[in-house]
Amino acid sequence: xxxxxxxxxxxLYFLVLLLCVKPLGWYMARVYEGKxxxxxxxxxxLEKLIYRLCNLRSPQEMNWKQYLSAMLIFNLFGVLAVxxxxxxxxxxxxxxxxxxxxxxxxxxxxxxxxxxxxxxxxYGGESSLGYAxxxxxxxxxxxxxxxTGLALVxxxxxxxxxxxxxxxxxxxxxxxxxxLYILLPLSLVxxxxxxxxxxxxxxxxxxxxxxxxxxxxVQAKTDAAGQTLQDAKGNPLMETIQSGTQELPMxxxxxxxxxxxxxxxxxxxxxxxxxxxxENPTPLSNFLEMLAIxxxxxxxxxxxxxxxxxxxxxxxxxxxxxLLFLPFMSVALVLEQKGNPALAAMGIDSVAEAATxxxxxxxxxxxxxGIINSALWAAATTxxxxxxxxxxxxxxxxxxxxxxxxxxxxxxxxxxxxxSGLYGMLMLVILTVFVAGLMVxxxxxxxxxxxxxxxxxxxxxxxxxxxxIVLLLTGLASVSPLGTHSIANPGTHGxxxxxxxxxxxGNNNGxxxxxxxxxxxxxxxxxxxxxxxxxxxxxxxxxxxAGSLVRKKRIPSSSGTLTTHTPLFIILxxxxxxxxxxxxxxPVLALGPIVEQLMLWGHYGY
Amino acid sequence: xxxxxxxxxxxxxKLLVVFTFLxxxxxxxxxxxxxxxxxxxxxxxSILKVNDKAIGSRFIGQAFTDPKxxxxxxxxTTPFPYNAASxxxxxxxxxxPDFLSAVQGRVKDLQNAxxxxxxxxxIPVDLVTASGSGLDPEISPRAAYYQVPRVxxxxxxxxxxxxxxxxxxxxxxxxxxxxxxxxxILELNLxxxxxxxxx
Numbered sequence: 001x002x003x004x005x006x007x008x009x010x011x012l013y014f015l016v017l018l019l020c021v022k023p024l025g026w027y028m029a030r031v032y033e034g035k036x037x038x039x040x041x042x043x044x045x046l047e048k049l050i051y052r053l054c055n056l057r058s059p060q061e062m063n064w065k066q067y068l069s070a071m072l073i074f075n076l077f078g079v080l081a082v083x084x085x086x087x088x089x090x091x092x093x094x095x096x097x098x099x100x101x102x103x104x105x106x107x108x109x110x111x112x113x114x115x116x117x118x119x120x121x122x123y124g125g126e127s128s129l130g131y132a133x134x135x136x137x138x139x140x141x142x143x144x145x146x147x148t149g150l151a152l153v154x155x156x157x158x159x160x161x162x163x164x165x166x167x168x169x170x171x172x173x174x175x176x177x178x179x180l181y182i183l184l185p186l187s188l189v190x191x192x193x194x195x196x197x198x199x200x201x202x203x204x205x206x207x208x209x210x211x212x213x214x215x216x217x218v219q220a221k222t223d224a225a226g227q228t229l230q231d232a233k234g235n236p237l238m239e240t241i242q243s244g245t246q247e248l249p250m251x252x253x254x255x256x257x258x259x260x261x262x263x264x265x266x267x268x269x270x271x272x273x274x275x276x277x278x279e280n281p282t283p284l285s286n287f288l289e290m291l292a293i294x295x296x297x298x299x300x301x302x303x304x305x306x307x308x309x310x311x312x313x314x315x316x317x318x319x320x321x322x323l324l325f326l327p328f329m330s331v332a333l334v335l336e337q338k339g340n341p342a343l344a345a346m347g348i349d350s351v352a353e354a355a356t357x358x359x360x361x362x363x364x365x366x367x368x369x370g371i372i373n374s375a376l377w378a379a380a381t382t383x384x385x386x387x388x389x390x391x392x393x394x395x396x397x398x399x400x401x402x403x404x405x406x407x408x409x410x411x412x413x414x415x416x417x418x419x420s421g422l423y424g425m426l427m428l429v430i431l432t433v434f435v436a437g438l439m440v441x442x443x444x445x446x447x448x449x450x451x452x453x454x455x456x457x458x459x460x461x462x463x464x465x466x467x468x469i470v471l472l473l474t475g476l477a478s479v480s481p482l483g484t485h486s487i488a489n490p491g492t493h494g495x496x497x498x499x500x501x502x503x504x505x506g507n508n509n510g511x512x513x514x515x516x517x518x519x520x521x522x523x524x525x526x527x528x529x530x531x532x533x534x535x536x537x538x539x540x541x542x543x544x545x546a547g548s549l550v551r552k553k554r555i556p557s558s559s560g561t562l563t564t565h566t567p568l569f570i571i572l573x574x575x576x577x578x579x580x581x582x583x584x585x586x587p588v589l590a591l592g593p594i595v596e597q598l599m600l601w602g603h604y605g606y
Numbered sequence: 607x608x609x610x611x612x613x614x615x616x617x618x619x620k621l622l623v624v625f626t627f628l629x630x631x632x633x634x635x636x637x638x639x640x641x642x643x644x645x646x647x648x649x650x651x652s653i654l655k656v657n658d659k660a661i662g663s664r665f666i667g668q669a670f671t672d673p674k675x676x677x678x679x680x681x682x683t684t685p686f687p688y689n690a691a692s693x694x695x696x697x698x699x700x701x702x703p704d705f706l707s708a709v710q711g712r713v714k715d716l717q718n719a720x721x722x723x724x725x726x727x728x729i730p731v732d733l734v735t736a737s738g739s740g741l742d743p744e745i746s747p748r749a750a751y752y753q754v755p756r757v758x759x760x761x762x763x764x765x766x767x768x769x770x771x772x773x774x775x776x777x778x779x780x781x782x783x784x785x786x787x788x789x790x791i792l793e794l795n796l797x798x799x800x801x802x803x804x805x
Contacts, residue, residue, distance in 0.1 A: 008783060009784060050621070053624055054617050054624065055616070055620070056617060066610070066614075069610075070617075073611070073615055074618040074622070078622065081622060124693075126691055126692065135631065136630040136631065137630075139630050139633070140626050140629050143625065144622075144625060172621060179629065184628075184633065187633070188636070192637065192640055192644070195641035195644075195645050195648055196645045198652050198665055199648070199649075200650065200651050201634075201638050201641040201642070201649040202638065202649055202650055202651075203638070206691060207660065209662055210661060211661070212661055212668060212675075212796070213670060215686055215687070215688075217685065217686040241686075246662065246688065247689075247690060247691045248651055248663055248666060248691075250651060252638055254641060255634040255637040256634070258637075270739075271692065271694060272693040272694060272738055272739040272741075275693075275695065275737075276741065277663075277665035277667075277743060278651070278665060278666070281652070282785070283779065283784035283785020284780045284784060284785075287780075342700065343706075343731065343734075346709065346710055346713050347727055347728070349728040349730065353748070355787060356746060356748040357747070357749075358746055360731070361735075362732050362735045362737075363696065363705070364695045364696065364697070364737070365735075366737055366738050366739060366742050366744075367679065367732055367742050367745055367746060367786060367788045368785050368786060368788055369786065370786035372786075374738075390738065392697055394697040394698070395695065395698060395699065395700065397700050488698075489698060491701070493702065496699075513697070514695065515697030515699070
């Protein structure tokens, strides 16, 4: 059973999150409307300076095509920059461990991953990336991919709110303001608080400390070229090694982790991401990082309400997101706390005791987080497109592992990625008003804008491509040795690993069933293309939709207008989201986690 | 159209350079400067020292197998446990036969090593499952108490003494609510050896 103190941690989390929504949402709306927001005196001169450096002295309003091409060009250069920095890292300063250049396929995957706000990790940070790569490539894209997401959603909101014009704002201005006024100040504050908790922040080489007791271990013998030596029978030769030291990785971690969480990026400095103690050392650092995951996506709903001059619209979307989040989160919590029936059969105690013992399924989890903070994190990081992990999802009990999968399958609209979550949700809103319009036989409209076939086509295109690509690639990888060679766990769980990989990359999430060996040319290349295709395809549809909506007249609401902030509408929106996202993937989920859970229960009892 | 695109390319390149400088260089440097100024011990890895010699980090676990020390969580890092330069969980699925036989083996080893453990039938789950990072520095209080008779016997001390020491090393939840109560293995073992630790 979940303890009372466990429940109060969850309640506290939501309380603090909700308290932040209004002030932060208000602040962001002021920033994008170009009004005084409090940080002007600090940020305005810097903003002016950037415009001057970039020849942007009088930024022009852009139509949707100009906005789109600016966004695509900017991101294309981002991909190139991240790729080149990794390919040249041995020549860059701040590489005290002298890590060699990253292989081309892995460098491409990581470049696509960070520019698309996915932050899928086929690399192991502490064993392959120098500090310059972490900072100049990864930290920068953590900011810029988040700023791009913010710019896109603001353009869509302007499309809904403004009328009889073609102007959606200026992409450069929106990106600069997102970074300077929102992402940088928040990251700076969070990074400092986190470093007080024990996140490291330095440029030192990895020190070697001497262990209290020396360590003996057995490993395969290798020759000078690193090839495993074999005896006459072809078995690898083993040798026993005694080591009295431990090498501790170092680096500028706190600065990257702050923006990694705030920008719903999720790519870790270290291989095991936020489970690594230097990325997330204490319960307080965990709480703040988890808060940062949902903070901006949730607050954006309020920003939307403010910019649309109807705050009820924003609250309605936020409520819909909460209603989707709570049941998913609860399933993960209850099942992880219940633990693995196979372990209970061995006499392992799975019952939690508030004062002394976490209980539950602790495989892949850290003691300081226990079950509650691991399951809550798993739900939060996959509801948003964050994808950082503080526990290994691959080792979750099957149905609890289904929760992150299914949350991604909904299309990352439950809070979702920074910006992308809200524009994904607005696509579903448009489908919903259309479905509702058909039911009562009226022309559907949203915020006074008529929804016509063109808008429907764009919304459908945005919503339907993801399931198609994810299912197609999962199918292909499951029948090809290229895909199945990477599997770590046998049986249905191995299938879940492949499904999770393409789901995570396709939805720009980045978390993984990490047993799967993703650093192969096949997964690197196919996954890299999948991330780029789905991120920008949906962005193109979003801007096209914004461009069409912004030209329309506003029609005053009448008695026939379907109000879009009522419980009735929220129920309709929930249904459409669940039907599209959940039912599309139900068959494939039945083949993976569902059948695995049934087999566990069948064998060991409930 | 082409002139427009060319203009955008120029802006995009300049903006990327400016932001790379600002967010990839200035920002991490400012954070480094402030963190080194305000929290130097934490920013440099929370290193524990004995007689001016670094013997570990407060946050990075170490492998203990000697009966006279408390043992931590199993670690899945390669090629040796608690390899901080290559963190990893086991990533074994809950129904994987390899996982189940590994846990079974750990249960047996643990029971053999702790014949007088209190509640020997109720194995603490954290002592037989690998942590997420492979570097977990802590175990639950129950898992520490489980090992008290073994440590006491190996050190020829009374169980009460050792148990009192464990109790004094239990870290409560932050603000009484966040996280889980836990015991830092390295700090506890250093205290067993009466080593004077300083930061």
